[in-house]
Amino acid sequence: MTTTQKNQAPSPMGYARLVLADGTVFAGRGLGATGESVGELCFNTAMTGHQEILADPSYAGQIVCFTFPHVGNVGTNDEDEEAACGRAQIAATGMVMRAEMTDPANYRATARFDEWLAERGIVAISGVDTRAITRRIREHGMPMAVIAHAKSDKFDLDDLKAKARNANAMEGRELAADVMSDAGSDWAEGDWVWNEGHAKGSKDGPLVAVLDYGVKANILRRLVSAGARVKVVPGNASAGDVLALKPDGVVVSNGPGDPAATGAYALDAIRGVIEAGIPVLGICLGHQMIALALGGRTMKMLQGHHGANHPVKNHETGQVEIVSMNHGFAVDFDSLPDDAIETHVSLFDGTNCGFRLKSKPVMSVQHHPEASPGPQDxxxxFDRFVASLSKAPA
Incomplete structure (x- = not known):
């Protein structure tokens, strides 16, 4: 299915400041939405997929600094939307980039990236030293920050510094409730097929219930393309609510914030599903919350993992997979029960990226297997998980 690019002129640029919690100020050009945006500042190393990154509900409450200098040449289109429901469009709060926004040059683009930013309410700044910001994050961690974008070059820097300094840190923050669906729904859209659009799903495959904590649409598409029928369930559902659907399998989805904070209301349901013996797959935040449900611990990372070029060793196949990452917390594998087997590990820093249980059909991964950086490593x-459901005893 082809799309026609809109003939739109670049949005007029305003003035902007990026202010860190330690008082550091970066001056640049403003684009996207006007106003102020507060969030945890992280960097992402992806060279493309910038629309998908900023639309990922896992980035709720964060400002994303792209290390790749040129952003915008792919433009945006509705087919690459990652929010699975309207509430999930409240994703990344801000964007930081080095060069000026480039014009779209992709045949699938239907709108300019800066126009898309404004429509989504994302405050952005360009023309700043993203290399310096990245080095600060690597050495000192992800700070709270404020981006301010205005039409005039007059900013109350003392006020902006105070807002950044007093912003609530990511530790202890529950953000999933703001981006999860508020009602159950069926999902039947599969992978995007070149020049045709999204594929249709199976009507008789195994039923997978997805506990939604801000699930990415592409996770749902991958499940459908692997042969599953998909039912999205709000993340605050009880184990009884999930089991009443009689699912063949359950996916605990990705999402934003501190897993321990979300776990305060979600862990009982996750434990209930695991104890029922239903096959479970966890992804990203879901991976972390399954670990917590089993009695494990999670820990805040200094710089986190954010990018599309992360090497992960799969211990079960011996292969190195190039994967997408987006997380600021990690599972302490040593805190898990003896029943857990480590299946994946980061080759950057050795942190856990996956495990499964020996006694129950539970597996989870820290990375995003629905993304395509490898491109399909x-x-x-998803294929193994859905295939295992068709073999499970009734």
Missing amino acids: SFAV
């Missing part, structure tokens, strides 16, 4: 996670 981890798609098999």
Whole structure:
């Protein structure tokens, strides 16, 4: 299915400041939405997929600094939307980039990236030293920050510094409730097929219930393309609510914030599903919350993992997979029960990226297997999970 690019002129640029919690100020050009945006500042190393990154509900409450200098040449289109429901469009709060926004040059683009930013309410700044910001994050961690975008070059820097300094840190923050669906729904859209659009799903495959904490649409598409029928369930559902659907399998989805904070209301349901013996797959935040449900611990990372070029060793196949990452917390594998087997590990820093249980049909991964950086190194996670459901005893 082809799309026609809109003939739109660049949005007029305003003035902007990026202010860190330690008082550091970066001056640049403003684009996207006007106003102020507060969030945890992280960097992302992806060279493309910038629309998908900023639309990922897992980035709720964060400002994303792209290390790749040129952003915008792919433009945006509705087919690459990652929010699975309207509430999930409240994703990344801000964007930081080095060069000026480039014009779209992709045949699938239907709108300019800066126009899309404004429509989504994302405050952005360009023309700043993203290399310096990235080095600060690597050495000192992800700070709270404020981006201010205005039409005039007059900013109350003392006020902006105070807002950044007093902003609530990511530790202890529950953000999933703001981006999860508020009612159950069926999902039947599969992978995007070149020049045709999204594929249709199976009507008689195994039923997978997805506990939604801000699920990415592409996770749902991958499940459908692997042969499953998909039912999205709000993340605050009880184990009884999930089991009443009589699912063949359950996916605990990705999402934003501190897993321990979300776990305060979600862990009982996750434990209930695991104890019922239903096959479970966890992804990203879901991976972390399954670990917590089993009695494990999670820990805040200094710089986190955010990018599309992360090497992960799959211990079960011996292969190195190039994967997408987006997380600021990690599972302490040593805190898990003896029943857990480590299946994946980051080759950057050795942190846990996946495990399964020996006694129950539970597996989870920290990375995003639905993304395509390898380009399809981890798609098999969904294929194996759905295939195992068709073999499960009734």
